[in-house]
Amino acid sequence: MAEIKDPENTILIELKDGTVTIELLPDVAPGHCDRMKELARSGAYDNVAFHRVIDGFMAQTGDVKNGNMEQDFNLRMAGTGGSDLPNLKAEFSGVPHDRGTIGAARSQSPDSANSQFFINFSDNHFLNRQYTVYGRVTQGMEHVDAIMRGEPPMNPDRMISMKVAADAA
Numbered sequence: 001m002a003e004i005k006d007p008e009n010t011i012l013i014e015l016k017d018g019t020v021t022i023e024l025l026p027d028v029a030p031g032h033c034d035r036m037k038e039l040a041r042s043g044a045y046d047n048v049a050f051h052r053v054i055d056g057f058m059a060q061t062g063d064v065k066n067g068n069m070e071q072d073f074n075l076r077m078a079g080t081g082g083s084d085l086p087n088l089k090a091e092f093s094g095v096p097h098d099r100g101t102i103g104a105a106r107s108q109s110p111d112s113a114n115s116q117f118f119i120n121f122s123d124n125h126f127l128n129r130q131y132t133v134y135g136r137v138t139q140g141m142e143h144v145d146a147i148m149r150g151e152p153p154m155n156p157d158r159m160i161s162m163k164v165a166a167d168a169a
Contacts, residue, residue: 009033010165011040011135015147016157020119020140021165022102029091029134032104032113036134037164039064039083039115045162047071051078053149053156057124060105061159062116069158078152082114090132097127100144102135119144 052060065081090110105116
């Protein structure tokens with residue numbers, strides 16, 4: 001495992017095939033980074049499904065209200081909710097939506113992002129300056145590439161757990 005430079009701004013997601021390491025970008029999108037860490041620390045992201053996974057595009061997850069596969073899971077509802085926390089203001093930047101970057105999922109309103117996010121499978125520059133980029137995969141992208149595809153997938157994969165590296169023993 002590569003050395004983690006900033007454990008407080010590094011996320012570890014456990015998937016079925018291994019760990020995905022995400023470097024958060026608090027200088028670019030502090031609100032989104034704080035939200036991900038807050039939800040990770042509360043355990044809200046644990047067991048949440050990847051409900052929208054489009055080959056060559058991205059894998060979306062993070063619906064903590066309707067996506068937890070251990071709590072009254074309904075695949076049709078996954079992707080329609082957020083968290084009990086308020087929506088976030090957009091933090092658009094010049095950081096491009098390259099392969100492995102983390103983007104904030106939202107509705108039509110730019111300020112509607114909450115808990116859902118996506119990981120880009122490829123360079124999706126048509127999203128630039130329209131969706132907040134707030135992190136990037138630094139290790140384990142091969143595990144992201146192995147996530148079951150579908151809108152929604154028949155047998156969705158899940159985030160087994162998400163932790164802030166500073167908290168991981």
